[in-house]
Amino acid sequence: MTATIETVKVFRVHGTTDDVTTCGLCERADLKSTVILIELDADGGDLDAHYYGSECGAKAAGWTQSRFRTALSAALAERQREESARQQRLREERSLREATAFASWATTTYGVTVTRRGDTVTNNDVFHALAKLDLTDRLGRRTNFSFFNEFISAVPAENR
Numbered sequence: 186m187t188a189t190i191e192t193v194k195v196f197r198v199h200g201t202t203d204d205v206t207t208c209g210l211c212e213r214a215d216l217k218s219t220v221i222l223i224e225l226d227a228d229g230g231d232l233d234a235h236y237y238g239s240e241c242g243a244k245a246a247g248w249t250q251s252r253f254r255t256a257l258s259a260a261l262a263e264r265q266r267e268e269s270a271r272q273q274r275l276r277e278e279r280s281l282r283e284a285t286a287f288a289s290w291a292t293t294t295y296g297v298t299v300t301r302r303g304d305t306v307t308n309n310d311v312f313h314a315l316a317k318l319d320l321t322d323r324l325g326r327r328t329n330f331s332f333f334n335e336f337i338s339a340v341p342a343e344n345r
C-alpha cells in the first residue's frame with residue numbers, strides 16, 4: 186500500500202504584470218498580462234512568484250473564480266494605493282529639493298537669509314525673505330512669480 190501525501194501550496198494574489206505573458210499552468214503564451222501569485226511558506230512569508238492567466242490562477246490556487254477575482258481586485262487596489270503614495274513621496278522630495286535650491290539661489294543672488302517656518306524649507310519661505318527687499322523693476326514691485334522665474338532661468342533643471 187502506498188500513501189501519497191500531497192503538499193497543498195498556499196498563495197496570495199499580488200497583482201498583475203505584462204512583463205510575463207505565459208501562463209505557468211497551461212503554458213499558453215501571448216497573454217496580455219498574467220496574475221502574480223506569491224507562494225507562501227507555513228508562516229505566511231513570501232516565497233516565489235508564479236504567473237498565471239486569470240482562469241488558471243484560480244485553479245492553481247485551488248480557489249473558486251469568484252474568490253480569486255475578489256482577491257485580485259483587493260490586490261490591485263492595494264498596488265494602486267502604494268503607487269499613489271510613492272508618487273506623493275516623489276512630489277514632496279522634488280518640492281523640497283526645488284525649495285532648497287531656490288533658497289540657496291536667493292541667498293547667493295540677493296544676500297537674503299531664508300528662515301524656515303515649518304519642518305522643511307518651502308518656496309513661501311524664500312518669497313517671504315525676498316519680499317523684505319522691497320525690490321522693483323520696470324514693471325513695479327517684484328512679485329513672487331518674477332523671482333521664481335529668475336531662479337528657474339538661472340539654475341539648470343538638474344540642479345533643482
Ligand SMILES: [Zn+2]
Nearest residue numbers: 208211238241
Ligand atoms: Zn493558463
